[in-house]
Amino acid sequence: MDLRGGAPQQHSGKLWLEVAFEKSLRRRNALQEAVYYDLKATFGLSAQPAVRVVKKVVDAYATLAGNLNNGHLTGKARRKAASRPIVFRLDAAQPFDDRCLSWNLDARTVSIWTVAGRIKAVPFLCSRRAMKLLERRKGESDLMMREGAYYLIATIDLPEPAVYEPSDWLGVDLGIVNLATTSDGEIMSGRPVNRYRRRMNRLRAKLQRKATKSAKRRIKAIRRREGRFVTDTNHRISKKLVDTAERTSRGIALEQLKGIRQRVTARKEQRYFLHSWAFAQLGAFVEYKAKRAGVPVVFVDARNTSRQCSECGHIHRTNRVSQAWFACRSCGVVMHADRNGSRNIRCRADAAWQRGAVNRPSTVMVQDAGRIPQPVADRTCKPRASARGS
Incomplete structure (x- = not known):
């Protein structure tokens, strides 16, 4: 909604949006005192819309200040954002x-x-x-x-349901070949997803070589279409995980994948799929759906979950013999690699939940849950063994 209505944005010979920037008016009361009456006279606004315009400007500068303080803008982008007033798009929310x-x-x-x-x-x-x-x-x-x-x-405004005490945990290992693998052994294959994304990538490259206006419009449409596809896929996976955990009175254990793109190296042909899939979006979908259902969620440290044996706890880089298979060098157990990782995630979640027993929040963020607990009745968690040869 364009509040300007085609009228000139003048405030004493200058754009009224520049007032907050030039006079460093970042508080609502101060900015409202400076521009309120001119806003009403220039644009014919009634009292409440004029107040909302001032509030929007103040909120925009508060967001900019937060981005600058947290280092989200660096270099040329930071200098550009800090050296000029904020400008709203015609189609801005x-x-x-x-x-x-x-x-x-x-x-x-x-x-x-x-x-x-x-x-x-x-x-x-x-x-x-x-x-x-x-x-x-x-x-x-x-x-x-x-x-x-x-x-x-x-x-x-929805009432937040009480989080129940989980009887066990549903460990979830996220990946590219298999988008999600649970500790129950259910594998949600990424083959159809990757096939679709390869086709979109080839079509995008073909259109980029043409470089016509119609090709550029088509590229934008493909980008939006692929974005909707990714969002829909993450919604379906997260809904299935939450429904499974709620039906069995379990919690959900996920890997803490923040910074995964900087930590993991991949071959050139794999970088597109690694860097473009929305792992954070999937985690956020699981978190808010679980919160709505009262299902506890724990994020655990992802280090060595693919190298550690879920049976004996032995860690070695050669335990992961291939993308699909895990073979322990110590006890000799062989199983699907992603299922082994999901079982390790499940055990780490149990340890994290026990440590947070006092004043436990609905969602537990764990950064250093590398310790595997002692065996518990009706659970398959094993004590951690030494990393021989590592």
Whole structure:
């Protein structure tokens, strides 16, 4: 929603967005005092839209300051962002509170304020499940444009269910050849996914060689299509994992894969698949779906999960004889490599959960869960053995 309405953005001979930058007005009250009346006079805004415009500018500068302080922008990008005022795109998302946008759930319509006046009875579409969630809507709604269509993003206030005490853990090993392998032995193969992505990659390379305007438009469409495909795949995998854990009263154990792209080396033909798959997105989907269902989630250290024997605990780099198979040099056990890794993840989650027994949160983030616990009744975790020859 463009709040400017085609009017010149002037504030004492300069763009009003520059006021916050040049006068270093980063607080809402200070900026509102400086631009509030000019905003209303220049654009004909009523009181509440003028306040929302000021709030959006303040939030944008707060986000920029956070990115600069956390080192998310470096070099030329940092200097460029810090040396000029923020500029909003015409199709940027616009927040609306209940005074500027009201919902009529029975009629499935909204009433929304614009610079040309309030537009009433605007119909919206959503699923039946989303309609039930909208009954718990609270706070602001964001209007955004994506691929030529308008979307309303609503904030839903849901009560957080109590996290149950897990009877065991469902270890999940993430990968490229097999997207997810559970400690139960279920393998979610990545062959169809990788075949689809190879085809999209070849088509993208073919269009890039043409370099025409229509080819560039097609490349953008392919990128969006592949992004939707990745998101849908991660949704389906995460839903299946959470449903399995909830049905068996278990928790979910995942690898902490932050920085995996910097730690892992791969051949040139494998780098595209390693660096482009959304592992973080899959972990986030599992986390929020599990939180909604009351399923506990633990992230454990991924080091040596593929080299350690889940039977005897022996660690050696030659235990992983191939991508698909694991053969322990100590006890001689042979099993699927990804299942062995998922069983190690399961055991590390048990140790992490026991250490966090006091004031345990719904999700436990573990960075150093390298110790394997002693055997427990009805569990297959083994004590860790020394890494001979490593």
